[in-house]
Amino acid sequence: MKKMNLLTQIVIMTIMGVVVGSLFGENVGFLSIIGTLFLRLIQMSIVLLVMGQIIEAVGELNPKTLGTMGVKTFTIFLISSVLAGGMGVLFGVLFQPGSGIDSASISGEGFKMAEVAAMSFGETILNFFPTNIMQALAEGNIVHVIVFSILFGLALSYVRVEDEENTILDIVKRFNKIILRLISMVMLIAPIGIFALIASTIANMGLQVILPLLKYLGVYALGTLVYLVVWFLLTSFFCRVSFFRLIYNMTQIAIMALVTTSSAVTLPTELKDAREKLGIEERVSKLVLPLGMTLNSNGSAMHMAITVITISQIYGVEYSMTNYIYIAFLAALASLANAVVPGAGLVSLAIVVPQMNLPIESIALFAGVEWFVGMLRTILNVTADTTTALIVAKTEDAIDYGIFSHGIIQEV
Numbered sequence: 001m002k003k004m005n006l007l008t009q010i011v012i013m014t015i016m017g018v019v020v021g022s023l024f025g026e027n028v029g030f031l032s033i034i035g036t037l038f039l040r041l042i043q044m045s046i047v048l049l050v051m052g053q054i055i056e057a058v059g060e061l062n063p064k065t066l067g068t069m070g071v072k073t074f075t076i077f078l079i080s081s082v083l084a085g086g087m088g089v090l091f092g093v094l095f096q097p098g099s100g101i102d103s104a105s106i107s108g109e110g111f112k113m114a115e116v117a118a119m120s121f122g123e124t125i126l127n128f129f130p131t132n133i134m135q136a137l138a139e140g141n142i143v144h145v146i147v148f149s150i151l152f153g154l155a156l157s158y159v160r161v162e163d164e165e166n167t168i169l170d171i172v173k174r175f176n177k178i179i180l181r182l183i184s185m186v187m188l189i190a191p192i193g194i195f196a197l198i199a200s201t202i203a204n205m206g207l208q209v210i211l212p213l214l215k216y217l218g219v220y221a222l223g224t225l226v227y228l229v230v231w232f233l234l235t236s237f238f239c240r241v242s243f244f245r246l247i248y249n250m251t252q253i254a255i256m257a258l259v260t261t262s263s264a265v266t267l268p269t270e271l272k273d274a275r276e277k278l279g280i281e282e283r284v285s286k287l288v289l290p291l292g293m294t295l296n297s298n299g300s301a302m303h304m305a306i307t308v309i310t311i312s313q314i315y316g317v318e319y320s321m322t323n324y325i326y327i328a329f330l331a332a333l334a335s336l337a338n339a340v341v342p343g344a345g346l347v348s349l350a351i352v353v354p355q356m357n358l359p360i361e362s363i364a365l366f367a368g369v370e371w372f373v374g375m376l377r378t379i380l381n382v383t384a385d386t387t388t389a390l391i392v393a394k395t396e397d398a399i400d401y402g403i404f405s406h407g408i409i410q411e412v
Contacts, residue, residue: 006187006190006191008371009190009191010190010191010194010367010370011370011371012191013191013192013194013195013198014194014195014198014367016195016199017194017195017196017197017198017199017201017202018198018199018202020195020199020202021198021199021200021201021202021203022202024199024203025203026203027203028199028200028203029200029203030200031195031196031197031199031200031203032196032197032200032201032361033196034192034193034196035193035194035196035197035200035361035364036197036361037193038186038189038190038192038193038194038196038197039193039197039350039360039361039363039364041186041189042183042186042187042346042347042350043140043350043354043360045179045182045183045186046140046142046347046350046351047137047140047142047145048175048179049176049179049180049183049347050142050145050146050149050334050351051137051145051148051149052172052175052176052179053176053336054146054149054150054153054336055149055152055153055156055172056153056169056172056173056176057153057294057295057336058149058150058153058154058156058157058295059152059153059154059156059157059160059168059169059172060157060169061153061157061291062157062161063154063157063158063161064161069284069287069392069396070287072392072395073287073288073291073292073388073392074295076388076391076392077291077292077295077296077388078332080231080296080298080384080388081296081297081298081301081331081332081335082301082328082329082332083227083231083298084227084298084299084301084302084305084331084332084380084384085301085302085304085305085327085328085329085330085331085332085335086305086325086328087223087226087227087230087302087305088220088223088301088302088303088304088305088306088309088328088331089305089306089309089324089327089328090223091219091220091222091223091226091306092219092305092306092308092309092310092313093309093324095215095219095222096313097215097216097218097219097220097306097309097310097313098216098309098310098311098312098313098314099313127143127326128143128144128147128329128333129144129147130144130145130147130148133145133148136148140354141355142330142334142351142352142355143330143333143355146333146334146336147333150336156168156169156172183347187347190346190367193364194364194367197361197364197367198364198365198367201361201364201365213365213366213369216306216307216310216366216369217369217372217373219306220302220303220306220373220376221376223302223306224299224302224376224379224380227298227302227380228379228380228383231383231384231387232246232247232383232387235387235390235391238391238394239390239391239393239394239399240394241390241399241401241404242405245404245405246387246390249273249277249278249404249407250273250277250278250383250386250387252269252273252277253266253269253270253273253382253383253386254379254382254383256269256382257375257378257379257381257382257383258375258378258379261371261374261375261377261378262378263293263297263378263381263382263385264293266378266382267289267290267293270285270289270382270385270386271285271286271289273386274289274386274389274390275403276403276407277403277404277407278386278389278390278399278403278404279399279400279401279402279403279404280389280390280393280398280399280400281393281396281398281399281400283396283398284389284392284393284396284398285389285393288385288388288389288392289385289386289389292381292384292385292386292388292389293381293385295336296335296381296384296385296388297335297336297377297381298335298380298381298384299376299377299378299379299380299381299384300331300334300335300345300348300377300381301331301332301334301335302331302377302380303345303348303373303376303377304330304331304334304335304348304349304351304352305327305328305331307349307353307363307366308327308331308352308353308356308358309327311353311358311359311362311363312356312358314362314365315358315359315362317356317357317358319356323356327356330352330355330356331352334348334351334352335348345366345370345373345374345377346363346366346367346370349363349366350363
């Protein structure tokens with residue numbers, strides 16, 4: 001097992017959990033204690049992880065050099081992430097991937113789901129802003145923590161430029177390394193924790209709890225495809241380029257994202273193809289693409305939104321329209337806090353699922369398909385970053401349309 005990567009171990013232990021839970025039934029119900037302990041170990045660092053990652057990402061920016069190009073980049077990042085979160089909500093509501101389980105069969109004696117209050121539009125907006133950050137930290141209110149962290153990081157970026165001796169950013173970076181190491185240590189026992197959660201879940205609920213996963217994967221794949229088509233159409237229209245040529249020029253980037261499931265590993269290919277196939281000037285690509293890897297995660301936003309909707313359907317929780325809007329924005333904001341740690345998808349779900357009064361134990365159901373989800377998530381992440389660079393380049397008159405249409409002609 002040590003020679004296998006973490007996701008492979010998780011998949012194997014998920015299958016073993018299904019087998020053990022099916023064979024031994026209620027006799028393995030005690031395993032839920034181990035699973036719950038694993039989830040608590042993840043949860044205990046989530047607030048600090050989110051705060052630290054966002055403060056570092058925003059605080060590292062130089063507001064004096066970003067200028068209007070930076071404002072354009074962040075605006076497109078926000079629009080694309082909210083659109084991805086909204087599409088995740090839409091596809092979840094339309095196709096009902098969590099409806100394969102009878103909620104009555106899992107809401108047995110002793111199980112009570114907290115009611116989710118319908119919010120007015122004004123309340124939805126106000127709920128994004130904290131009145132007391134210490135209270136938000138104590139209550140684990142991720143949205144409030146994210147908003148504060150963005151503003152704190154922005155203020156830190158200005159202070160850092162004005163006072164080069166200020167060491168707060170360096171302290172934040174060092175602290176983040178410790179938190180990331182802590183979460184990496186916890187994720188080492190993820191296969192055991194997932195096994196325990198799956199086995200105890202199957203023991204209590206039966207095999208029917210697994211059935212919606214195939215539908216969930218299909219809905220997520222369809223949502224990813226539709227989003228890419230819509231976003232590519234918008235990009236090609238705005239940039240005055242061929243839709244089909246745009247797809248062709250980005251094929252290599254998509255394949256690299258698919259096989260590596262890593263935005264960081266795909267970044268060199270993005271930078272190369274942005275110049276040699278899309279004709280984006282380096283002054284744009286070298287700013288937008290690294291920022292996108294850190295701050296723009298459309299695939300993660302869609303993943304979190306559609307998973308929250310799926311879990312709510314499994315547990316029979318109904319949301320209002322303003323709740324759905326809140327979920328879309330919550331997923332978009334939470335995608336800012338994506339950390340490069342093993343099993344990052346599960347960590348992301350641990351951020352958003354409790355915020356909608358859903359049981360965190362439910363994320364174990366999705367551990368077995370995390371590898372497939374990671375492929376779709378990464379493709380969406382990197383293609384959105386690259387198209388954002390193309391859109392920004394258009395506004396800066398920084399696209400070489402000759403290169404876009406024919407590529408760079410290699411000299412002999």
